[in-house]
Amino acid sequence: MRRVVITGAGTINALALDVAGTYAAMRDGRSGIGPLEFPDADRLLIGIGGQVRGFDPAAHFEGSKRALYDPFTQFALVAAREAMASAGLEALPGAAERWGCIMGTAGGGNATVNEAFRAVFAEGRNRVHPFTVPRLMPNAACSHIAMDWGIFGPSFTVSTACASSNHAIGLAFQMVRSGMVDGMLAGGSESMLNFGGLKAWEGLRVMSPDGCRPFSRTRNGMVQGEGAGVFVLETLEAAQARGAPILAEIRGFAMSSDAGDIVMPSVDGAARAIRGALDDAGLAPDQIGYINAHGTGTAANDRIESLAIRQVLGSAADRVMVSATKAMHGHLIGGTGAVELLACLLALNESIIAPTINFDEPDPDCDLDIVPNVARRAEVEAVLSNAFAFGGLNAVLALSSVK
Amino acid sequence: MQDRILDIIAREALxxxxxxxxxxxxxxxxxxxxxxxxxxxxxxxxxxxxVPFNANAPDASGFDLSSIGAVARAVERLVMGQPTAQVA
Known part of the structure; x- marks a missing residue:
């Protein structure tokens, strides 16, 4: 089977509008979470989130096109452009039929839904913008990336809530590895930070009013974020042939389903995905130096995830560094795995382990080295990125540097 | 008041x-x-x-969920406009 590498990365999120800025924020342990600003935000019970700030769509898209782009599509497009540029590509490096795009999202064009519903329900209007459907459809981001770059091969969107990005990247990896395609753009995008989107989340009563504190005893819920991450995946052979930057090798990927509860995670389901990724990668537990945790900051996730990591890694769990970067950028739901993969690339390429910020009190139920508050310098051989979704759908990626 | 609460809880608990x-x-x-x-x-x-309630910290919200009667008393206080111990 072919070896698959990441040659380009792009992002936009609450920490920064690009990868370099995101790396800097992760290295400095900076938070992008603050008061939410959008119409009717004063009617929310939960007033904080990781909102993208300082982003000017007009600087990136022509007016006529912009009308077709929900924010989740805008985020995906700018991340894809950065990813292609960082891969040293001005165009696809091979046959367009041999390249594809898989994007993850949970809410799709949620901002567009919110605006249209506001128009017809709150404002009593009897007409919505003509592009409401092409803006809100969850595959819009993927389709516009394909149009931007002339991608003719397999392209689609996956929606597995908080695991969407990992499923997207993992499937793209499998397709390049198997020879179905030569290259992929893959990642995830989300923009649910609007009044309707946040009200839906408030209903579930799982969000923190005062901050995301993964693995801390004082944790009291998740904090929402928004943004996108996109990666360029190619074969190692093709990347080396064209002298491309190689950011990491994707070594393995596994998916599992809890078939248990629609919101509560399961140790067994999470453990099966982690173990599956190690097996697929041919890596032993003691080769894993860093795990980017799903680490949502909810009471249930962090306890269950800690148990799952211990169950699979055994005594190696005493030495592995585990951090939850959601404390900094918030939970991007369908886009979260893509932004969190950047913490893995930072670990592999710059030997910097992004911290779990806001850590204020150890929890005996989460007895792992969670790299509290301050980034750490450490060489790691291989890393894992966990994603465990509502609905019990789990997806774990294993990566290493190219040896 | 207590009867209405009882009805609600009974309905949810089937x-x-x-x-x-x-x-x-x-x-x-x-x-x-x-x-x-x-x-x-x-x-x-x-x-x-x-009702102040966070599923991550059910005991920290100041809304007493320890029994059906406790829930009824907590709701009564909220209806009367009395603040709970702390705001979630």
Whole structure:
């Protein structure tokens, strides 16, 4: 089977509008979470989130096109452009039929839904913008990336809530590895930070009013974020042939389903995905130096995830560094795995382990080295990125540097 | 007041209201975390109040969920406009 590498990365999120800025924020342990600003935000019970700030769509898209782009599509497009540029590509490096795009999202064009519903329900209007459907459809981001770059091969969107990005990247990896395609753009995008989107989340009563504190005893819920991450995946052979930057090798990927509860995670389901990724990668537990945790900051996730990591890694769990970067950028739901993969690339390429910020009190139920508050310098051989979704759908990626 | 609360909890727990007593706990009735969130939503809707509750820290919200009777008393306080111990 072919070896698959990441040659380009792009992002936009609450920490920064690009990868370099995101790396800097992760290295400095900076938070992008603050008061939410959008119409009717004063009617929310939960007033904080990781909102993208300082982003000017007009600087990136022509007016006529912009009308077709929900924010989740805008985020995906700018991340894809950065990813292609960082891969040293001005165009696809091979046959367009041999390249594809898989994007993850949970809410799709949620901002567009919110605006249209506001128009017809709150404002009593009897007409919505003509592009409401092409803006809100969850595959819009993927389709516009394909149009931007002339991608003719397999392209689609996956929606597995908080695991969407990992499923997207993992499937793209499998397709390049198997020879179905030569290259992929893959990642995830989300923009649910609007009044309707946040009200839906408030209903579930799982969000923190005062901050995301993964693995801390004082944790009291998740904090929402928004943004996108996109990666360029190619074969190692093709990347080396064209002298491309190689950011990491994707070594393995596994998916599992809890078939248990629609919101509560399961140790067994999470453990099966982690173990599956190690097996697929041919890596032993003691080769894993860093795990980017799903680490949502909810009471249930962090306890269950800690148990799952211990169950699979055994005594190696005493030495592995585990951090939850959601404390900094918030939970991007369908886009979260893509932004969190950047913490893995930072670990592999710059030997910097992004911290779990806001850590204020150890929890005996989460007895792992969670790299509290301050980034750490450490060489790691291989890393894992966990994603465990509502609905019990789990997806774990294993990566290493190219040896 | 207590009867209305009893009705709401019985409905969410798929029980007959006559089977419920104020001393019973929500766990006894088999209400899981999602069931609890539904009970609180139903109480908010029927009484026009806002109940401070975070599923991650159910004990920290100051809204006593230890028994059906406790819930009724907590709702009564909210309806009367008295603040709970702390705001979620």
């Amino acid at each position: 029980r007959d209201p006559s089977e419920l007593t104020p001393e019973m706990t929500l766990e006894e009735l088999g209400l899981d975390s999602l069931g609890l969130v539904e009970v609180i939503f139903a109480i908010e809707e029927s009484f026009g109040i806002s």
